[in-house]
Structures are given as structure tokens and as C-alpha cells.
Amino acid sequence: MKKLAAVMLILFGLMNGAASASWAYPFVVYDGGIYAVTTETLSRDLIGKPIGKVTRYSDQEGTYHGNFSNQYPKGTVYYEITGIGTERQIAVQADEKTYVRAVYQGPYAGGEEKSHTWWMYAAGAVVLAFAAVFVYYRRRNTHSV
Template identity: 35%
Template sequence: MRRVIGLVLLLLSVSLSAQALSWAYAFVVLDGRVYEVMDVAVLEADLGEVVGEVKTMADDMDGSYYGDASNMYLIGTTYREVNGEAMQDVLAVEDELGWKRAEYRHDAPFSMRDHLDTVAYAVLGIGAVLFVSTRVKKRYKK
């Protein structure tokens, strides 16, 4: 009984506070490239074609992210080209106040989740080929 009480007191004395990351800057990811969103407005006249959108949110507990992600912008936030700028260097990101400039900083870290759809399609394709080939083989045996 003393052990149970001691264990309970020990567990109660341990602080279980929730912590979240403090990001150095707002970012968006497009095709494996991380862009820092600057506090610089982009005029409507300078906007090009829509090139993507936020599809996943970065985890504010461990900092992980995959795919076309963001740490500050909600899923569905649109990215557009900026006329006269290379898309590899600059994007425009939709903001509640208009459009903001986002500049390339570095490549996103490798994540297997970025490639799971390719692997899944490959596995399905191989499975379909094996299924069809075994069906054909059984037919010719008869």
C-alpha cells in the first residue's frame, strides 16, 4: 500500500505540461521546397497562375511535416506564381489581408509520407498484374 501511495505522489509531483514549438518563421512547402513567408505584400497585378495549396499542417509538437504543408497557414491556402519571378525562388501566399511574398529557403526534409502514394500505386499495379497472370495461367491449365 505504501508503494502505491508513493507511486501516486510521485506521479502527481511530476509536471505534465503541454509544450508546443515556437517557429522561427511562417513557412509553406511546395513540391519539397520550403518557402519563408515574408511580411511583404504582393499586388494582384503581379500574381500569376495558381500553383498549389496547403494540404497538411506541420506538427507543432515535434516540428514534423510532409507534402505541401505549412506551420501557420490553414489547409486550402492557395499559392500562386509571381510574375517576373522564378517559381523555384518566389511564391505568393494567400493571406487574410491579401497576398504575401514567400521566398525559397531550403529543401524540405525527407519524409516517407511524401512517397507513400507512389508506393501504394506501385503495389496495386504489381498486385493487379499478378492477379491477372494467375487467372490467365489457371485458364490455360484447364
């Protein structure tokens, strides 16, 4: 029984995939790409139409989906920059009157909608179910003798 408990604790420890470190630099994720946020402000006349907004914020490392940011809160709006394609740069509304440039760095590794975390929880549930059935039948057979 003690071995089973130890195995279960190890499995639950392995299922926790969250990291607790901080990000290396401020960024936003737009349309599956990661954009490094610069300190360069943009004049209002360079700001084009809105193209998206932050759907999730976190200041802890991890893998997140959607238009994610480690710098700006949920709801922060992204804009195209006049004369520059969104595949190269976008503008981020830093506050009511300030827009900053964000430069494309490549595809965001966490941008895929396939989350592999669910299967770890499913495997843990299956292991727990087997362990419960094993313990139940073992106790039942021990008491019936």
C-alpha cells in the same frame, strides 16, 4: 516480469517522435521546398496562376509531408509571381484580398515521402508479440509442473 514491463515502457517512450516546441519562423512548403513567408504584400497584378495549396497545417514542430504550413490553414492557395520563377519565390494568399511573398530557403527536410516512423511501430509490435509469447509459454510451463 517487472523488467519486461520497464523495457516495454522505455520502447514506447522512444517511439514517440513528436516534438512540442514552436517553429522558428512562418513558412510554407511547396513542391518539396521550404519558403519563408515575409510580411511583404504583393499587388494583385503580380499574382500569376495558382500552383498549389496547403494540404496540412500544424503549429507544432514535426516532420510533415505535402504542401505543409505552420502559418496558414489547409486550403490556402499558392500562386506564382509574374516574372519570378517558383524556384525562387511564390505568393501565398493571406486572406481574401492580400497576397504575401514567400522566399525559397532550400529543400524541406520533411518533404521526402519516405516516413521512417512506421518501422518503429512495426518493431514495437514485434517486440510485444514476442513478449506475449514468452509470457504465455513461461506461465504454461510453470503451471504444468
